[in-house]
Amino acid sequence: MNLTTAEENYLKAIYHLSDGGKKSVSTNDIAAEMKTKPASVSDMLRKLGDKEVIEYRKYYGVNITEEGKKRALQTIRKHRLWEVFLVDKLNFAWDEVHEVAEELEHIQSPLLIQRLDAFLDYPKFDPHGDPIPDEYGDVRARPRIPINEMEIDQSGQIVAVKDSSAAFLRYLDKVGAYIGARIKVLDKVEFDGSLEILVDQKKSIFMSKDVAGNILAIQS
Amino acid sequence: MNLTTAEENYLKAIYHLSDGGKKSVSTNDIAAEMKTKPASVSDMLRKLGDKEVIEYRKYYGVNITEEGKKRALQTIRKHRLWEVFLVDKLNFAWDEVHEVAEELEHIQSPLLIQRLDAFLDYPKFDPHGDPIPDEYGDVRARPRIPINEMEIDQSGQIVAVKDSSAAFLRYLDKVGAYIGARIKVLDKVEFDGSLEILVDQKKSIFMSKDVAGNILAIQS
DNA sequence: TTTATATTTTAGTCATGACTAAAAACGAAA
DNA sequence: TTTCGTTTTTAGTCATGACTAAAATATAAA
The missing domain is CATH 1.10.10.10 (Winged helix-like DNA-binding domain superfamily/Winged helix DNA-binding domain)
Structure with a gap:
């Protein structure tokens, strides 16, 4: 059906x-x-x-139902594969892809998705860090951890915030630590747990342990 | 509108x-x-x-109308760009792409098409040899010539037939000279104008001048 | 010029997916 | 357990894009 x-x-x-x-x-x-x-x-x-x-x-x-879950996961799989395509191949920005992927996900062709998956080298996560279900609907979630729990020299990507108040988001925006940013932990201060973070390979910022605890990242 | x-x-x-x-x-x-x-x-x-x-x-x-022409050409442009993508990037066969492209052409995103065009390196022709209109709707047609007019060692691709009777198509199918086949002229017999053609880099076939005159190719 | 035939349009219906207004059912409080 | 407010469903309507059957128009033949 x-x-x-x-x-x-x-x-x-x-x-x-x-x-x-x-x-x-x-x-x-x-x-x-x-x-x-x-x-x-x-x-x-x-x-x-x-x-x-x-x-x-x-x-x-x-x-x-089980059948419904399977169908939904197929659609999600298609959506996320297209997002990877748009960002990795067509140089779309992280926040420009959703609407286009929303259209592309409804194209009906199992062969297309199989080939696209291979072309993208079987990605396991989309540009937002969300897992891409395989063709059987299986999902391997990647743990998201507060960035104060990352080790020195560990790289990753900001994927979510715990505190999404306007004030906190405004702060993030100001220091350049937007959702989607690639980060690397440069240093951790033992004394108060504050961190030095490299954002997008160019900008270095400092943040308190409290702030860092509210920012979730996936490790890479 | x-x-x-x-x-x-x-x-x-x-x-x-x-x-x-x-x-x-x-x-x-x-x-x-x-x-x-x-x-x-x-x-x-x-x-x-x-x-x-x-x-x-x-x-x-x-x-x-003029407006209608412009709209139609935009749709044709999208269709043909997607065909290039499917064949060049996703390794679809020449004859598998039409239906999928028929769906993809209706995705609404000028940015997507701009980026796709760049990603494909601004192709001027689709896998069938049909010209891809530019974003203003301008088309540069590529001449199709009967293959008996091609020179020795000239390569090309079969894109159409003049005589599309079942008998002729059956003959083409039998010798392996299907629409879309990549060909190369190996030899031309002066005496009767008959040709020797290499099909898809492996099969060599002979055909009379009459037959060759009914097969149209683009040169590459 | 009238008639016959082929083409095209209109009228009425259906399915999809939305809407508003009204009715029905649920669940919590009295 | 009855009532009241909220949630949900039903009934009826609209637009899109298809269909069939019937009417209208055009065109070619007599």
Whole structure:
């Protein structure tokens, strides 16, 4: 049973909202995520239920089925492979890729994805550091650690922040430590745990242990 | 004014059927090309007329406008760039690319096409030897010549046949001289104009001047 | 010039995926 | 357990792009 583009997008949203199928998800939450109205979501849930990619009991939210999980992971795989292509091959910036990948992920051709995967040399993570599921839907997550836990000389990439207050993001922006930045730990001060970090191979910045503890990175 | 995917496909068909805007095109011909019914075509022509990409007079066929030509050429450009990508980078075979390119051509992102063009090193022709319009819609056609007019040691690629009868195509298939084959002229017999041709760098075949005159190639 | 035939358009229907307004069901508090 | 507010579903509508059947127009033949 094939899914339309709209159905694929709903399924992906349900997958994410359910935390990979672990929780059930409400109609209202899906509507918010998809930027549509709850009434439209109800219609779609009936269709997805008919296609057996979700388990749908009226008034009680939805659970994604095993088949649904597999489908969602395929879409996520395609999305992330295209992101790698856009950044690595076409020199897109880290934050320019999402919308285009959102379109590319719906191209229907298993051969295309197989070849693209090979062409990109079987990447395991996308430019945001998120893992790329393999063709069977298996995912190897890469641990994200606060950068104060990294060793001296260890390189990595900033992928998330714990504290996402405007003030903290403004601070990060100011020192140039944006999400996606490649970093290297130059020095750690034993006394107070503060760090010296090299950002994008050019700019060296200092930060306290507190700040560093709020910045998550993947190691490379 | 944006065009939907369906509208883009109709416009492209009209562009091709009208021989690049030189002739007017009938509803029936469009229906045949698009594999739909004439009634559906009528509906679409009204829409394309409203968007001023065609000039539509009921019962009298359509002419493509300058704006329409520009739009069609943009779509053709995208299609052919993706074909180059699929063949050159992802190792698709010459005859596997059309359907996938048919989907990829509708991705909406001028930046993507600009970057893809650069990544492919600004190709001027697609894998079928068809010219790729530039971003302003300008096209530099490459001459197609009957292979009996090629010189000895000249290489090229078969791109079309004049006689497309089943019998002739069967003959071509039998000797391995399919559309898309890379060829090289090994010898030309002065006496009767017959040729010896190397196909895909491995198979050598003989053909009469008559046969050769019906096979069109681009030189490389 | 009238008629016959082929082409094209209109009218009405269907599926998809959105919407609004109204009804129904749930769940928590009284 | 009844009520009240929130969530969710249903009913009815719209746009897109397809379809069939019927009507309208054009064109070629008599």
